[in-house]
Amino acid sequence: MTLTLMAASYGKSVGSSLVDRWHETIAAFEKQHPKIKIDLELVPIGQIDKTLARRVASGRAPDLAQSYVFADYAEAQQLYKVDDLFDLTLQADFIASFAQAGEISYIQYGIPFLASTPRLFYNKSLFARAGISGPPSSWAELRAAALALKTAGVKTPYGLQLGPEAAEDEALAWMLAADGGYAGPAGYDFAKKENVEALTWLKTELVAPGLAGADPAQFSRTPAYAAFLKGEVGMMLAHPVLVKAAEQARIPYGDADFPTRHDGAAAPVGLSDWLMAFRRNGHRKECGAFLSYLFGERSAVRFAAGQGTLPVTVSGAEALREQPAQRPLRKFIDQMPKAQFHPVNRSSWPKVRDAVRDRIGDAVMARGNPLSTLESLQLTAHMAEDRAARRS
Template structure:
């Protein structure tokens, strides 16, 4: 994994260093007693729910090291985190640090500290390049990646063996053949296509990338490109129409898909590394492989992350920097990620995790991180577009669906969202 190069930002970094930020993780912020309000997500009984313990362990260790800084942690359900944060910001009660799926609007409104204002130069350079750049708005990083993932194709080894399949598919034709064999052997859902409303954009983008497409380019959204049409058309005709993707893939979402996989009802599906511990706990014989390109080989990996951000409103730049620098230090970041079944987003954290034999199941996920490609999370319009994808993408693969028409509709929606975002800036 390559460390980030910041030659183009030397001047900005030098200014940050002049403010004393190179010491913000080692006591510089302890000049006065401050309480930092941190708004973060809880996950209830879902896979990966141990995050509450991870937060409290990290906070206790930080407060012991920084007795002048108290962390006031508020946890809200993951499904409410975006709305809760937006409501707090509108009412003038922005927290000091918040977790969310989105950050671009707050960055565009100049409400956030840039990463160079929070981290020392070596600490900022430690972020894996692909994830750090995904957190940028106008070439400045505001979104700090957190709970990262690069999904892979999980498969049930027992079901594969029963169906006479020797290993994971390495092309779409092989994936289709495996799904046919799984169905013939009695598997209810050979491929768990997750086009339901929970996170359909992740599934859709995995297929688009594997066909050579994607939903955006540097110049804007690009839903209607021919590769995307071909990807959805293939899914519709080769998986959904012959009943190889379950009874209603347009409504099948990530959480029920994970549950069905753990029950042995799904032969293969894309999933996050958080599924590993659950599968091991269920004593499910699983494997995982890179998602295949259409014509064979490894598809570009999809990068996903929640984001932390630090708000300017309360003026606690140094204290926010101290806490975040601690949270992303090698030991803490590694323990947080390993305990949560996610991936550390720093080079040092990844190297530390890779040195642990007990974390071997995560190594191939780590290998994908430098090459990860992201949805356009740095665009203020993305939340609107993302929600449209979640509501509509399943229509493209129904019996009367029209992939080209659906993608044209999403492109029009994206254009209108961009215009609205530009008009409000």
């Protein structure tokens, strides 16, 4: 029999070699399981969510799919539960923070894939030029370092990435560092005082004095990474994909825990694509066989190596950590159990995420108002939740 698998392609961008990993893994699986064939359909990463949604709506759901979202399909009872697919040993091997992010009402449907947690990258050469001895461990130290970098002529002392590409990640990192966040057990909670304080500090202490670049409301991840690799950014939040790129560009970088407001390491933002298995075709056993192979230690390490992503199983993470060539990833791996996530287990999140991307940057600009922006996001979240409830 044949399983259909819809996965993302990345063109010539970061992650382009992932397609080779898929082909290698599928060939190895089919050799071990000659009665199961995998039909791989590659969809450009920017179109994968919409393509999958159209396919499901037309009654042509693939057996397996990669996506940024899973909650809608789980709530519509279209997905297999993870415990329908994996044995208990493999289930227990998933890093708990990532497995729990894939749960709805304590049942896991989303299978984390291509995981990541960011850290604070800094340019050691620029730090030395500015007379800074090491990475900051508090917001006050971060501001002092940014001021020294600006005085030393660095174009962007801190690369604040609140542009539309992934503003929700940068904003959440600062909110978590202030003991805030987007949501709690009772639902969305944008306007909580910790979030207001985080955005207010950014507005007054980094953006207003010109320590966060010319226009942080439009400064997105891709141009931020490019600017860091040109030596134009003193420090910024970034994912492990920047490690290899910085080494190739010969940028003398370091990475550190993202600091809390007063002192210490903040909880990192957890990011992941999601794999899911659709029930429509009735191929539970075959889906489970392929996924169990994919998340076995050898395959998990193979997928992560060279991708700038991290294995989501304990065994895979430990195996990658032991490879001398992967030493730069160890601190990223070590912080994975502490990762905290966007509310990806809410079907309303994609709409709310789009609103965050559109508005959050303006909150820290000269005419912005952090409280008003967060209150507007809370209203948007309530409306999105109401629409999601009506659909169900």
